[in-house]
Amino acid sequence: MIIFTSRYDYDGSKKFLNLYEKFPVQVIELKNFDYVSCKSYIENQLIFSPSEDTVRFIFERTEGNPFYVEQFSIYLLENDFIKNENGKNVISKEIKNIPSTISSIIIARIDRLNAELKSLVEKSSVIGYEVENEVLKRVVDVSDFEEGIEKITRENILLKINEIKLIFKHSLIKDTVYNMILKKKLKEYHLIVGEVMEKLFINDEERFKDIAFHYEKGENFEKAKIFYRKSGDYSHKKFRFSDGLNFYKKALNYAFDFSEKLSIRINFLRMEMLLGMWIDAKKDYEQILNEIVDYPENELKAEILKDYGDLLFQMGFYEECEKYLDKSYEIFVRFKDKEKIADILSIKGQILWRKNEYKKAMENVEKILEIVDENSDPETYANAFLTKGNIAKDMGDYDESVKNYEVVLKVAKKNNLLLTLNAVYGNLGLINWMKGDYEKALSYYLENEKIMKDVNSKTPLSYLYGNLGALYYSLKDYTKAEDYFSKQLKISRELNDRKSIRIVLNNLGGIANIKGDYVAESEFYKESLKIAEDLGDRKGKRTVLSNLGQLYGLLGDFDVSVSYLKESVEIAKQIDDKMGIALNKYYLSQTYFINNLFELSLKHVEEALSLLEEIKLKQYYYHSLLLKGEILLKMGDFENGLKLLDEGIEF
Template identity: 25%
Template sequence: MTDVVFVDRENEIETILMHLESAKKGEGRILLLGGEAGIGKTSLMEEVKRMLAEDEVIVAEGRCVLGGGAVPYAPFTEIIDVIGEKHTPMPIREEKIGGAPLGLLGVSSAGAEGGIALLGMGEDEERKARMEDLSRERGQVFGEIVSYIRNASQTTPLMLIIEDMQWIDESSAQLLIHISHEIGEMRCLIIGAYRVEEVEENSPAYKLIESLSSARSVYLMELKGLSKEDVKKLIEEMTGIEAPPENFVEIMYRRSGGNPTFVKEALRALLEDGLARTPWDVEALERLAMPKTVREVIGRKIKKLPNACIKVLKYASIVGEDVDYEVLRRIVNMDEDDLLDALDTLLEEGILAESEAEDDEDVYVFTNFQTRAVIYNGISRSRRRITHRKIGEVMENLYSSDMEKWVYHIARHFYMGRDYEKALKYSIAAARRAKSVYAIEDAIQYYKWALRSMEKLGRKGEDMLTVLLELGNMYSMTARWEEAIPYYTRVIEGAMEGYPRYEAIARIRLGDTYRQMSMWEKAEENLDKGLEISERINDKSLMAEAERMLGYIHWRKGEYKDAVEHYMRSIGYAKEAKDEHVIGVNYIDLGNVYSDLGDDEKAIRYYNMSLEILEKFKDYAQIARAYNNLGDKAMKRGDWERAVEYFKKCEETAKKIGSMDMIAWAEFNTAEALARWGRLDDALKHCRRSIDILSRIGDTLGLGAAHRNMGLIYRYMKKWESAEDNFEKAVKILRDIGSPYIYADTLYEYSLLYLDTERHDKAFELAREAKKIFESLGATDYVRKIEDIIKDAKGCSNKQQSRVTGA
């Protein structure tokens, strides 16, 4: 029986080649190729590569790892290696390991031996860790990778293929989003192939596809099942027999759903394995009871192998995706000749393949990741646990001089093997390394393994507090505030036993988390306690941090004098601590105060001063805030185009670090600018996206502002009922959280809706309430505007007044 690897797909090939031609002209793009397992994504890519064999194109592939918990940036590491072999643009960083750029891998050239101690053990180290800005460093690494790819594509066009993107790790997903912002000007086509049925909601792949689906230079293609005619053609080509019986084709088509891998494996089971009495034994086909997925077909194939091969596959599946021969030899407990014979058989069967990487001469890989999953899940938990521990011990001995490269794997095996002492040691090392390259989700996983290991071992003290603090920080920076709170709370409880500095840090971080959630009372309570402890231990950096956040709360509450006093004290402490970065952030906050007071010139000056400082630190989170607020000032001037440009910069900057809250704020502010510009349909799309994000992350203040803008959009559309519904939602949210400035502005916009619909009494009521609040805040410009509305009420003025939604 012929092993046909490809049939049909002419339209899909034409589409891919069309995108590649555009990329060659400098109009790079990303193509997201979805389809169920076995539908032919890999075969399609192989056919395209075959057609490009003589073309002037560098093709590089990288594969994502099952479970997402192995090595951050795994697909890009492979891709960069291939590019480096075929082309030599300016390197990302001088240091290299295994041909992969050190900056991408996040490896310290100083080595890792002795470098796996917990963070925060000493005051200086903790201060340094706190001062390091995650967004800055990750942005630098991402920028270097983009430059690397751009430089390579200038000489030779690139086609980069990411296989099994449904398993993409969070770090690779963020990197791909970053690349998407720049790819439109590169000679590069990136194809991300993924199994649609394995993209779980809220997984990195799900969020990535959702983020990229509406982006420019990104295209979607879903690979459907073969038609019945194509299933018939595949059967003919594999068997060499024309015109198979229609009933056989019909049953095969129905059972396979047009999945080509399913068809091929079913034919092999029926014909090669002797399950059918005749070539077209329909009864045998029906008795085969093929499942919907390919997994059980693979399981049937595995059972046909010799026992020695099955034994080798079981151990190999526990080792992982890449199976080092020396590790396998040491754990499999077989005569070496028998082991080599079994490996040869598995190579012949196409279940394993030898790694093509130059430095992996004795490494085997599974040709089908689902094969490994079927085998692994068929092993008892006890045997898996014992084997994981044994593998960890073998790797620890083998790779003691190259620990940076293998620490992720070693941590996993010791944790899965329940050797909690070693799991703790290596999980901390893996978490630190993942954090250093902003693989945040991976860092969270390893810190959780470290925490569980400590709990199993009964460990407490500074080590426990440090891990808890790191987990809180990881969740907070990704706007998962509800998940951050329990970790900070545990630090506070544990720190009361003689660790005041940890309590101060946790109080301040917890206060900041409540601040992000617009829970002002809880935020202020924790920040006050954190400040009190910081003053007692005389930590100027913590004092500056607490003072600034207290200033923010007073600003949101409309207490401008108190806000300025806190900001100025924060700046003073920051100067004593020689922390220019905190000074830059304070400039944004001071700009917000003067913006509310109507001194736009002063506000803009502070925003620009902050950008000058923060750009030196590559602090993308705060840079995004500054751009957002500059956009707000442009909107107030009626310069809608300039406003949209600033909000776009805000969103693009926020996407570099995955700051979902700032992405959402940029979206709803863009919506308002577009609405006032007259582009209502576009405005509606932006506002809906922002509400979806804000609802998911729990940003109550932002959600209120977004509903306010949705009401404004529907008002311009003259959809009065929808406008009123959204204004009511906004008023309720903003009144409850106590943010008077935005609340008053929302009442003002709401009053215009009632003027439009000639409900003058209601309009007067809302306008008077808004005027009263603005008078108490000293916002004289807005008081005058509301007075004009009240005077012109009979004329139902439709003036388009802007408001401020600074971040």
């Protein structure tokens, strides 16, 4: 059984969770007490045998709010406003100047405590809603800590969850007490809590954000900066990129040395890149590059040049990207930084891979493996074999691809490289999906799911949903496919991961096509196109234009279809995307064929075949053979047409 609690929304409406339809859900709405319920609660929990007038008085003053009923009743008892007459507890005297709000009641109750207990409650409120005994014990100065805790819990201010943790009876008590503390004392308390937490949790990275918060409130900004930065590093490691972005931003507020600020800004920009905030990151990098024109050519400058080159690579600006990578490479060579040299070679290898220059890409990977080994840099070593596997996969050599991925699995498991492990399971799932072994593909995606439990992040979960959507799409279970793509879109929008949003919109366009909802399909593609243009993602733009071209071909709008496909071809040529050129030539050939323009159709399919043979994309190569066979039959060349059809069908 899972229990969720929630307040009403700002507009007074109830919040509901969209759970799987087979899960039974019971909603319990906690409303204010009616008079009968209020009387029962007071009689059984607060003031035994109250008179009718006493109950009526409390009910009217509190309007039946359960928490207010409790606090108001305790206030009356503590201030001797209740006395027993003839077996009934009645209001004992004329009541004047009773606090009119729940906050005032709480303040009055806290003010009645002795100095030690009041200090204990105040310091608890500084620690937080949940209070760890080990922290509180080191923060307070009381004669008998255990006795103090017992008294406070008897006062119904804090409750014991277990032997190691307390919790405030209500968040309003915690907030009211916190707001009572003078500013100077509040700063002092936060500083003490920060120092205590640092000693207790110095090896617990999950708690660095709490340490940073208390140091910030205690105005030890140097320590706040250190722990916010460490929190950012930890968030990055755990895939929590939005958190990382916020922590680095906070750290920047307290960094004043130029080089240190640059170093933190690099990490901040990496979070922007990982969240798909490419345009923002590009503007920020360009600003930094202007600031460091006269900066010494050290490793920090090389790092900025490398990262900017990596961003341009992601955006599809390959030529411009290589200029920055080359400059960065020169500096790292001068400093003999093998790890960074290998990083740059890795990006260059991926450029060659995306441009379908597989031989050169493989040569680049071999250079990396000459520089690093499994012991010196296991992550770069594993990623080199990951790239080798990707190249073999794209060349259709699945056995060689799996062989390389197995090396990655071994190294990643041994060194707990969760990012790399997540990527290789995804790629093994993809290979089995491409081979049609959907059951095995699913088994690898389930391994991805196990990793999600360790990294506790939405980003890889979003990728997993995308993979599962593609898998069920192939199984022709379009309902499940749409469900997973919709889940991916929801998470991607929450994270503002615009690159993932663009990709999943494209996939949802494919689902709309299957359903025959061409209006929705067009809307999905056009939103995806807008994001690709905003990001400067030329490869993404090429893909969406290609899909729009096919859609308008299906709708019989020949001119619009050809226009989109030709634009897609031009972008593919600009980024030297041979697969993109080949596929769009194939789609153009289809469009011309449907419109009985057989000469043009033949010209484009032959160009497609030439490129597909060069890059060894077998599946589309044989699709193109079948199309060429049909064209030749239409043109009267029956002998060659039938020969090509036989060859394509045999495959």
